[in-house]
Amino acid sequence: MTASIIATGETPYTRHPPAATTTPQVIAEAVRRALSDAGLTPQDVDGFAVSSFTLEPDHAVDLAWRMGFELSWLMQDTNGGASAGGMLQHAIHAIEAGDASTVVVAAGDLMDRNAFSSLVARYNRATEQHLSPLPLSGPNALFAMLTSRQMRALGLERSDYGKIAVAQRRWAAKNPGAVYRDPMSLDDYLTAPMVADPLGRFDCVPPVTGADAVVVAADERVAGRRRARVLAVTASYNSDNQTGDGLQTGLQACAPPAWDRAGISPEEAGVIGVYDDYPAMVIAQLMDMGFITAGADVPKFIDSSIFTGKLALNTSGGQLSAGQAGSAGGMHGLVEVANQLLRQAGDRQTDARFGVVSGYGMVLYRYGACANMAILESVA
Amino acid sequence: MSATVQQCTACSSVMFPFRLFCPYCGHWEFADHQVDDAVVEETTTLADGAVIATVVCGAGARLIARIVGGEVSQGDKVALSNEPDREPGVFAYIPFTPESRY
Ligand SMILES: [Zn+2]
Numbered sequence: 001m002t003a004s005i006i007a008t009g010e011t012p013y014t015r016h017p018p019a020a021t022t023t024p025q026v027i028a029e030a031v032r033r034a035l036s037d038a039g040l041t042p043q044d045v046d047g048f049a050v051s052s053f054t055l056e057p058d059h060a061v062d063l064a065w066r067m068g069f070e071l072s073w074l075m076q077d078t079n080g081g082a083s084a085g086g087m088l089q090h091a092i093h094a095i096e097a098g099d100a101s102t103v104v105v106a107a108g109d110l111m112d113r114n115a116f117s118s119l120v121a122r123y124n125r126a127t128e129q130h131l132s133p134l135p136l137s138g139p140n141a142l143f144a145m146l147t148s149r150q151m152r153a154l155g156l157e158r159s160d161y162g163k164i165a166v167a168q169r170r171w172a173a174k175n176p177g178a179v180y181r182d183p184m185s186l187d188d189y190l191t192a193p194m195v196a197d198p199l200g201r202f203d204c205v206p207p208v209t210g211a212d213a214v215v216v217a218a219d220e221r222v223a224g225r226r227r228a229r230v231l232a233v234t235a236s237y238n239s240d241n242q243t244g245d246g247l248q249t250g251l252q253a254c255a256p257p258a259w260d261r262a263g264i265s266p267e268e269a270g271v272i273g274v275y276d277d278y279p280a281m282v283i284a285q286l287m288d289m290g291f292i293t294a295g296a297d298v299p300k301f302i303d304s305s306i307f308t309g310k311l312a313l314n315t316s317g318g319q320l321s322a323g324q325a326g327s328a329g330g331m332h333g334l335v336e337v338a339n340q341l342l343r344q345a346g347d348r349q350t351d352a353r354f355g356v357v358s359g360y361g362m363v364l365y366r367y368g369a370c371a372n373m374a375i376l377e378s379v380a
Numbered sequence: 381m382s383a384t385v386q387q388c389t390a391c392s393s394v395m396f397p398f399r400l401f402c403p404y405c406g407h408w409e410f411a412d413h414q415v416d417d418a419v420v421e422e423t424t425t426l427a428d429g430a431v432i433a434t435v436v437c438g439a440g441a442r443l444i445a446r447i448v449g450g451e452v453s454q455g456d457k458v459a460l461s462n463e464p465d466r467e468p469g470v471f472a473y474i475p476f477t478p479e480s481r482y
Contacts, residue, residue, distance in 0.1 A: 125480075126397045133464075133475035134432065134446045141432040142444065144424035196424045196432070241403045243442065365397055366434070366444065 003095040004227035005338045005376065007040075007215040009033030013179050013323040017112055017209035023054045027108040028067055030211035030328075034104060037344075038215040047073035047100030047216075049091055051083035051107040051327040053119050073100035081275050081361025082235070083107050084212075084330035085372030089233040091216045101218045108211020109326025116207045119326070126365045139277075139363050140204060144196035146246045146367055147280040151198065153247060154283070154298045158198055161279035162189035163307040165202045165320055168276070170309060172317025174348040179208055179323040203278055208323030212331035214338055228341035228355065228376040231262035235372035242365050249281075249360055250371030251288035259290070262354075262375035266290045269375075270352025271340045272311065273333030275360040276318040281368075285358045286313075289373060312350045315340060330359040334374065341378035353378050381467070383460035383474045385441050386481070387413035394439035396474075398481040418443065418472065420456045435460070435472050445472035 236250025390407035450470035
């Protein structure tokens with residue numbers, strides 16, 4: 001592929017946004033930060049992609065207009081946790097096709113209590129008609145049952161998931177942008193109030209208001225500067241018609257071609273961003289992407305690779321500690337991995353040459369139906 | 381007491397929620413199919429005490445339900461209902477209104 005991420009932007013995440021905050025304003029702040037990081041102005045942008053649950057009544061073109069973008073390529077994505085990979089996939093192709101040369105990819109949401117309640121109640125027709133009237137507000141119960149299935153299948157206990165949450169909290173301590181940075185012990189995790197057994201409070205992401213953006217540019221225009229070259233982006237939608245147990249994601253289908261196109265293996269990835277709406281989904285995706293091999297002792301892997309911090313996994317603290325800014329949940333992992341490869345990850349900087357980001361989301365009825373994966377390389 | 385699911389008139393596959401094309405054979409004509417009971421696969425108890433379950437009916441479709449009127453365990457057969465407050469006894473409530481099935 002011939003395009004790279006050259007810059008990133010993330011707004012501060014906040015649990016309680018000021019009363020006058022709007023979604024366009026939050027997204028524009030992330031875009032402003034990304035353009036500033038790139039040393040570009042709005043006049044340099046000729047492609048724009050955005051994902052947001054709370055943008056209405058505006059659409060992508062309204063945002064483009066209000067940010068002064070004059071464009072030859074524009075898209076709006078609706079796939080939540082999988083939006084980053086989807087938009088990146090399209091942006092790369094737009095650049096390769098010559099439709100655009102400097103693309104801003106952004107996502108963000110004003111996610112206060114009201115916005116969150118109405119989003120989860122009317123997520124889609126199936127939720128509105130068959131889940132909300134149970135009553136059920138949000139996907140916690142669905143992922144609680146998925147987690148129970150995974151515990152049985154892999155011999156996992158609550159403390160194993162706790163080690164993932166605790167490890168991510170340790171990374172969050174090094175990220176000034178994370179909303180939860182205080183140290184958390186395994187005991188804190190295990191004694192937290194139950195939300196939907198076996199899920200406790202620290203298995204669930206804190207909704208926050210915020211936005212993320214990256215600038216993607218044609219490689220020949222940015223030669224010589226540090227960048228995160230995109231080696232592969234692959235996606236899978238509705239891989240099993242919601243008829244399985246949800247323990248395999250669409251990554252099982254789209255990871256092999258991604259490794260093949262990038263020409264590297266999982267062992268070569270020095271930093272990994274996995275979509276962490278729940279710890280069980282971190283494990284499912286690590287398995288689908290080949291970081292945990294079939295038949296492996298999963299509790300041992302969690303203990304020796306994740307809990308120790310040996311695996312540079314969700315180095316921002318992930319959504320579990322940094323927060324989930326609605327549609328920006330997927331972009332958050334991409335921004336962090338890009339920051340690592342751009343060598344601008346502050347106290348949590350690794351020396352990774354290759355980075356991997358996964359996206360997962362859009363619960364149709366029982367679990368997520370969208371998944372994607374990007375492989376990037378730090379080049380200068 | 382029963383719950384309505386969707387049955388493909390070509391291959392007899394059973395789906396829920398209702399689809400537009402049959403995912404198994406591609407056909408697009410369906411009939412309602414009544415299911416009396418299903419087997420409990422998992423349950424979870426919410427902070428307010430409500431019990432949510434995944435149940436699988438004999439024809440294979442997996443449904444998300446709330447357990448009403450008593451307790452169930454994994455592997456139990458439980459009666460299904462599209463009404464939240466019917467007669468006494470344990471049943472699994474599955475929200476469904478015929479007018480909005482498509
Ligand atoms: Zn059929």
